[in-house]
Amino acid sequence: MSALGEGLHPWRPGERSNGPTWVDLEWCDPRGSDRLLVADSWRVVDGRACGLDRHRARFLEAAAEHRDDAADFWHDVIAALPRTGDWFPRVELRERGDGTQLSLRLRPTPATSTEVEVATAPHDPRTRPLVKGPDLDALQALRVAVQPLGAGEAIIVDARGRIVEGAYSGLLWWRGETLVRPSDALPRIPSVTADLVIDAARAAGVTVVEADARPDDLVGCELWVLSALHGLRSARRWIDGPALGPVQHAERGRAWLAAAAVELYPDRGTPALGG
Numbered sequence: 001m002s003a004l005g006e007g008l009h010p011w012r013p014g015e016r017s018n019g020p021t022w023v024d025l026e027w028c029d030p031r032g033s034d035r036l037l038v039a040d041s042w043r044v045v046d047g048r049a050c051g052l053d054r055h056r057a058r059f060l061e062a063a064a065e066h067r068d069d070a071a072d073f074w075h076d077v078i079a080a081l082p083r084t085g086d087w088f089p090r091v092e093l094r095e096r097g098d099g100t101q102l103s104l105r106l107r108p109t110p111a112t113s114t115e116v117e118v119a120t121a122p123h124d125p126r127t128r129p130l131v132k133g134p135d136l137d138a139l140q141a142l143r144v145a146v147q148p149l150g151a152g153e154a155i156i157v158d159a160r161g162r163i164v165e166g167a168y169s170g171l172l173w174w175r176g177e178t179l180v181r182p183s184d185a186l187p188r189i190p191s192v193t194a195d196l197v198i199d200a201a202r203a204a205g206v207t208v209v210e211a212d213a214r215p216d217d218l219v220g221c222e223l224w225v226l227s228a229l230h231g232l233r234s235a236r237r238w239i240d241g242p243a244l245g246p247v248q249h250a251e252r253g254r255a256w257l258a259a260a261a262v263e264l265y266p267d268r269g270t271p272a273l274g275g
Helices: 052-063 069-081 136-149 192-203 250-260
Strands: 008-012 033-041 048-050 088-098 099-106 113-120 153-159 163-166 171-173 178-182 208-213 222-227 231-239 259-263
Touching: 033 052, 033 136, 048 192, 052 069, 052 088, 052 192, 069 088, 069 099, 113 136, 113 222, 136 153, 136 259, 153 208, 163 178, 171 192, 178 192, 192 222, 192 231, 192 250, 222 250, 231 250
Parallel strands: 113 153, 113 231, 178 208
Antiparallel strands: 008 099, 033 088, 048 259, 088 099, 153 163, 163 171, 171 178, 171 222, 222 231
16 A cells, blocks of 8 residues: 555655655645646556556656656656555646656546537647647636536547547547547547557457548447546537437447556566566
């Protein structure tokens, strides 16, 4: 069991033999309000997680622009995570007045769901579409903007009306027995959950294609909204958008994600042999 409790834990590098790796953060410490440069989150249930290697690669690639010790930080994070319970940790790299700060935000998993209603986002606020972190507040504002319509997720479209991604999610849809993803040419954060599903679908013999699709192209399609928190949610309705098709493949997709869960790396983040 981790010695860390719920909350924000700044990381102190290079002190494993001389003192604590994690620093207690006082409630009045202004560091928590500094600019977010990079972030990543994943769900851990009783010491098991999906796509941890991919979350690591995504975070380290973005953090490399600012730090050269993010891999050490990641190792300490994995070693510190609880092995029991249901958690949704977030790793953060923030800009401070005197440099940058890596931190672990340890959070219990909030309520999750298997279905969601979606709506088209009123605009695209992203400034760093390939990096998870800098635009999180603006993307949350998109969700707030569509909530009065009854939607739980906002679908971003580009200037030509093409579907890109959800505010906090990746998107996949079924056209018949073919699984479709938005065009790879459209810049977006690589979705770990969507990529896990795509890999499993291909392994199961499903045809996977990409498409420049607009909302109206999804009439009659089964739409999946994918994230590390919720896993796979079926879109019940696209408010003021296309009439979506019935849910037919969702349980299969959730089984693919369940099969992808592995134990957290033992002993400072080194993958277990065969894991």
